[in-house]
Amino acid sequence: MKPRFKDVSSVRSGLKKENYLADDGIAGVVYLADRLGKPVLIEGPAGTGKTQLAKSVAEMTGARLIRLQCYEGLDESKALYEWNYKKQLLRIQADKTSDSWSEVHDDIFSEEFLLTRPLLEAITSEEPVVLLIDEVDRVEVETEALLLEILSEYQVSIPELGTITAKQIPLVFLTSNNTRELSEALKRRCLYLHVDYPDLEREKEIVLNKVPDISENLADQIARIVRSIRQLDLKKAPSVSETLDWARTLMLLGIETIDEKEAKETLHILLKYQTDIAKAAKELSVTK
Amino acid sequence: MPVLDLMSGFIVELRSAGLPVSLTENLDAMEAVKVIPIEDRDAFKYALGATLVKNNAHWRVFETIFEVYFSLRGPEYEINQEGQPDDFWREMQEQADQVKGQGEGKGSGGGMDSLTPEEIAAMLMRALMSGDQAMMRALAKQSVQRFAGMEPGRPVGGTYYLYRTLRNLDLDNMLQKLMDANREMSKQELSSLEERLEKDEFQSRIEQFKQEVESEIRRRLVADRGAEAMAKTLRKPLPEDVEFMHASRDEMQSLKKALYPLTRKLAARLARKRRHGRKGPLDFRNTVRHSLSYGGVPADPKFRYPRPAKPELMVVADISGSVAAFARFTLMFVYAIQHQFSKVRSFVFIDGIDEVTKYFKATEDIGEAINKVNTEADVVWVDGHSDYGHAFEVFFERYGKDINSKTTILLLGDARNNYHAAQSWVVKEMRKRARHVYWLNPEPKSYWNTGDSIVGEYGAHTDGVFECRNLRQLEGFVENLA
Numbered sequence: 001m002k003p004r005f006k007d008v009s010s011v012r013s014g015l016k017k018e019n020y021l022a023d024d025g026i027a028g029v030v031y032l033a034d035r036l037g038k039p040v041l042i043e044g045p046a047g048t049g050k051t052q053l054a055k056s057v058a059e060m061t062g063a064r065l066i067r068l069q070c071y072e073g074l075d076e077s078k079a080l081y082e083w084n085y086k087k088q089l090l091r092i093q094a095d096k097t098s099d100s101w102s103e104v105h106d107d108i109f110s111e112e113f114l115l116t117r118p119l120l121e122a123i124t125s126e127e128p129v130v131l132l133i134d135e136v137d138r139v140e141v142e143t144e145a146l147l148l149e150i151l152s153e154y155q156v157s158i159p160e161l162g163t164i165t166a167k168q169i170p171l172v173f174l175t176s177n178n179t180r181e182l183s184e185a186l187k188r189r190c191l192y193l194h195v196d197y198p199d200l201e202r203e204k205e206i207v208l209n210k211v212p213d214i215s216e217n218l219a220d221q222i223a224r225i226v227r228s229i230r231q232l233d234l235k236k237a238p239s240v241s242e243t244l245d246w247a248r249t250l251m252l253l254g255i256e257t258i259d260e261k262e263a264k265e266t267l268h269i270l271l272k273y274q275t276d277i278a279k280a281a282k283e284l285s286v287t288k
Numbered sequence: 289m290p291v292l293d294l295m296s297g298f299i300v301e302l303r304s305a306g307l308p309v310s311l312t313e314n315l316d317a318m319e320a321v322k323v324i325p326i327e328d329r330d331a332f333k334y335a336l337g338a339t340l341v342k343n344n345a346h347w348r349v350f351e352t353i354f355e356v357y358f359s360l361r362g363p364e365y366e367i368n369q370e371g372q373p374d375d376f377w378r379e380m381q382e383q384a385d386q387v388k389g390q391g392e393g394k395g396s397g398g399g400m401d402s403l404t405p406e407e408i409a410a411m412l413m414r415a416l417m418s419g420d421q422a423m424m425r426a427l428a429k430q431s432v433q434r435f436a437g438m439e440p441g442r443p444v445g446g447t448y449y450l451y452r453t454l455r456n457l458d459l460d461n462m463l464q465k466l467m468d469a470n471r472e473m474s475k476q477e478l479s480s481l482e483e484r485l486e487k488d489e490f491q492s493r494i495e496q497f498k499q500e501v502e503s504e505i506r507r508r509l510v511a512d513r514g515a516e517a518m519a520k521t522l523r524k525p526l527p528e529d530v531e532f533m534h535a536s537r538d539e540m541q542s543l544k545k546a547l548y549p550l551t552r553k554l555a556a557r558l559a560r561k562r563r564h565g566r567k568g569p570l571d572f573r574n575t576v577r578h579s580l581s582y583g584g585v586p587a588d589p590k591f592r593y594p595r596p597a598k599p600e601l602m603v604v605a606d607i608s609g610s611v612a613a614f615a616r617f618t619l620m621f622v623y624a625i626q627h628q629f630s631k632v633r634s635f636v637f638i639d640g641i642d643e644v645t646k647y648f649k650a651t652e653d654i655g656e657a658i659n660k661v662n663t664e665a666d667v668v669w670v671d672g673h674s675d676y677g678h679a680f681e682v683f684f685e686r687y688g689k690d691i692n693s694k695t696t697i698l699l700l701g702d703a704r705n706n707y708h709a710a711q712s713w714v715v716k717e718m719r720k721r722a723r724h725v726y727w728l729n730p731e732p733k734s735y736w737n738t739g740d741s742i743v744g745e746y747g748a749h750t751d752g753v754f755e756c757r758n759l760r761q762l763e764g765f766v767e768n769l770a
Contacts, residue, residue: 008324008331028324028334035323036316043344178549179556187342188312194344200492221485228488233655260481275651284481 004034004061004171020049020056021198021206029193030057030171039151039172041136041187044195046177047239051134053195054173058130063171066125067132068118070139076146080156082115109160119147120156123166130171136186137176144186147174151189198240200227206240211247221258222247229270229280238270246270260284291326292318294515298357299340301519305353306526307346313339329358345527345546355503356510356519405435405456412457416466416493424493428500431457438508449505450498459494466490528760532614532730543617543759550763551624557767558628568592598630599696599723599769604683606701607667608638608674614730614756615700616658621762622698623654630694635687636661637679640669643687674704676746677711684714691721696769699727699750703736703743710742715749725749728756728765 005011012027022030030053033040042050058065068079088108116124122131133147150156154166174190176182198206204223208214222243230237238246246269255262264281271277295318302309316339324335333354341350408431415423432438435456436449454460470486510518525531527546530539574590582588603622605615619634626632626648633645642665647657669678691697697718719725727750729736729743736753737744747753756762 008328024330025334025337028331029338032320032323032335032338036319038316040338041342178553180553184308184310188310190342191316191338192342193338194347196344224485224489225481227492228485231488258481260479263481284484 005031007031014060015053015056018056018059019209020052021202021209022053023198023202026053026193026195029191033171033191036191037154037169039174039190040193041174041176041182041190042193042195043176043178045197045237045239047241048195048197049240050175050195051132054130054132054175057171057173058132061128061130061171063128063130064125065130065132066118066122066170067134069134070136072138072140074139074143078117079119079143079146080117080150081120081158082117083109083160084113084115088113111161114158114161119150120164122170122172123150123154123156124164125170126167128168128170130173133172133174135177136174137179137182141183144183148185148189151186197230197237200224203227203240203243207243207247210244211251214247214251215256218250218256218258219247222250225258225263225284226270228284232279232283234271234276234279235273236271236276242270291321294357295321297516298336298353301353301357301516302340302350305349305519305524306529307341307349309340313342326358332358348542349524349526352524353519355506357515408434409457412497413462413465413469416462416490416497417469419489419493424497425500428497428504432501432504432508436505436508438505438512450502453501453505454498459498462494463487463490466494528763529758531757532617533611533757535613540613546759547617547620548624550759551621554763554767555625555628558625598628600631600692600694601629601633602687602691602695602697602722603632603634604641604680604697604699605634605636606638606674606676606679607636607662607665608672610704611700611702611730612662616662617759618698618700618728618756618762619661620654620658621766623648623657625766633687633690635683636665636667637676637683638667638669638672639675639678640667641679641683641686642666673706674701675708676701676703676705676742677709677714680714681711684717688717688721691718693721693723695722697722697725699725699746700730701727702729702731702741703727703746704740705742707740710745712742712745712749715746719749719751724751726751726765726769727753728762729753730756732757
């Protein structure tokens, strides 16, 4: 199979075109995922662009994005495939007279009666796809096992039909908010990428990129204030998406340079806990 | 092939540092190395990280080992031989000479040795002021060469060289100096917000410089002693394996950081366990209701799920010097998952005992509450040396009536009683009334019952004594508890 990317820097510039600013780690792992044909497990705090990375890669490669949102109670009929019982029933009733049972039996377990769910769809698709398995930490440990076959072999075994192998190897991204430890078996099959809060420069660039018409000066100030806030011992540090919300709010309010008063008044956009807001407000006004 | 040899040594070292690297991951890493050239050191590092490290808490350890093993690869990481300053340094030298020349008339021009430590410090300050990365890197290299006093074969650890280098540069006062200079330079008065931001900026630059110095020292040590020997001396325990009783300040910080994700995970796991317990008896009403959609056939039987009562917890912790850190962490841990218990009450003692539940109720911030416990709780009775016997007696007298069949009591401490009376009957009484009594001991098992430790005497009356030296053990215990 032909590799999708030429080298690491082409991944990086490609993502930049899609308005996603990747650092060395992110671009490197995406490149490696393509070369080694392995899924990527992305972990990190909420709101740091984990899901967005998969979307941007899909856009960059012109592939279709197939998304499986995980939740507690997800099972194979929602994730892999399901037999279309109603249609099967109709088929049996439609020609009660003519066919022998064995013919009907073979017939109703054919692909026509199969409802594909995201995972099966991703590997049967003819055109290139990016498969996003979102918040994989929400499913139970037992359900994780469902994913193992597709992640390592890119195939799905259906007892009645046999094994369906991928026509092309999709790029697979799994995201996790780290609410529980994922199983060793799953981790072993994936490349691991930890997406953390961006550093000062990158955050500033993200703000400049995503918020139209923002001045360089304001973006710089925002990035620096957010960095200072993240250093505090908070319940929930501000995420990148919250930084962007804050930047947009400041733009709407027509603020050019942030002073203490305005910072304090708009803190509730960055922080979602009262104790955190109080702490940050106190810290920002005291020098030492 | 030298890369392969390096890789196998590298992976052995990762494993001995405690990282779980499986055979498939090892093979993946080898695959990855094929497509990423070793010359691109950053990409190479991330490629190895993505294939070998599957837990972010292990990243620091990985990074250190990576640096030791691969720091000598790649042209830009070559070590400058002594007395062969690179171009950048020469350029800096000229600049410095010019500055000097203005004062003295003529620079001595005799190489870098002509610069006094003060002058180098001044140059560093300028570099930090302007945030000049390349300059900072070059200065880090040169200051190690000049001040660390490294000699081949000297059996001294990296921290000693680091200390020597930083002391010569007077880095401790650098932040203050930078702030002062900054204040002078700016024309108008800075608002406190701006000042705070400036301070954070300088702080991070200084931190960066420190790291440059550190890695330069490591690089030289590796050149002197070889990667294997170096990796061994640098080997640090993973955060979850750090012992409470011997944690350094840095380790304490990383422990604290590791604590919250851990408790969050544990809470999620426990909540799940509670919901997905075994099935109970048939729920007749519910089954009939659902049978309607199958034409009256009870095809989908429903069951009543038992809701196990959450335990009530009483934590009784020794907070005397030797085990204070352990008590602090256990309290933090317990309060971070307090929703998994119906009620948590906490008591701390040295030789007197005091209830501290109110400090945790008053604020949402557990860290603040712990600070209050340490400063405000009334725990000294006579001399401020642990007296478990007296503390337990008073505890039983005052709060004994609150212990009931739902209560689980956790006793924390090393049971080093300073040869006071044990009063172990109290523990026996507690166990009669409470659901469970457990003892958590932060000391290694081999130290138990040596010297003045009488954990065996108390332990005989409890439901179990557990060794709890690190976060991993603590987590395991709490999981079984709730």
